[in-house]
Amino acid sequence: MGAQLRIYRRRMRSVKATKKITKAMELISASRIVKAQQRVAASTPYANELTRAVSAVASFSSTNHPLTTPSENPKRAAILIISADRGMAGAYSNNAIKEGEQLAAMIRERGLEVSNYLVGRKAVNYYKFRNRDIAGSWTGFSDNPTYENAKEVAEALISAFIADAQTDNAGVDEIHIIFTEFKSMLTQNAMAKRMLPLEVIESSAPAPSGLLPMYEFEPNAAEVLNALLPRYIEARIFNAMLQSAASEHAARRRAMKSATDNADDLIKSLTRLANAARQAEITQEISEIVGGADALASASAGSE
């Protein structure tokens, strides 16, 4: 076998091995998207009920809760970025991180400082590599978050929010979240949302009174709001994490599908090249034999 042909065969073997891996990852992600979507769907009733309750309580009670009142001169804002732990998901993590950069730039324009809270190894590495300060980071659950994970993150953020930003360096006045919205198998969008202070719809007099009745609060409105708001933040973060997980799997599936397709193309063109090399080798061998025979024939003809 000629050197050229051997090299083509070697490259084909390696591309085939890579293709097997990407194909397997594609199938795994495809099966996990479905599960992740089911988890998003399962968490929706809770999130909906909670949102309903918060808007009911917040718009019908005159309580001025710290979590709903914007600070008069905000000093610092927290950004929570939800990214992936592992790569091989195309631009998934990068999109979230870029969205975070944009938001951070906007916040800095308003004259506020930014403190970074990161979920997922990709975002953590990105910030560490650039030597930026990280206020809090959590890794290891990006593809399968539990409610406990969301709770942990929410607790850190809420305690930073409750701390006074003017005196405490860890305190923040605003909390923004960046996650990847799962629209469909094909479309996922990195988006930024403000979580705190809450943007509660002021529905006083002209609101549809039939929808949100005057509630009696037990024990009282302030107490209820105190208990309700942390749960609401937890549920929002949990929902964001679940959507991001579904998006991560979808992005990975798409990336692995195009990798598999590319491997197929590569194998095809390498096969063509290897065939041509083999054919060229055979042609050369034939012409060598014919040439040799000719030379022998003319040499023996000359001696007679």
Place this chain on the structure above:
Amino acid sequence: MALNVELVSPTQQVWSGQATFVSARTIEGDLGVLPGHAPLFGVLVDGAVSIKSVDGTTKEFNVQGGFLSVSNDRVSILTESAN
């Protein structure tokens, strides 16, 4: 007349259906809800929630904290974990 009850946790909808009576424990004590109850929003403590469904069976759930909201014969119980 029956109550439309939903018991939901962050990971799943635990129970939903029609019921004639719901009882739960709030910060201020045990509380029962019958059809026609006034709009109410309560904070639950750890304890049992029992739901008497329209077919006469009673379901008991152990909840860990949460909220109970009642409006227009619609009862929703939000809890972090229920079993």
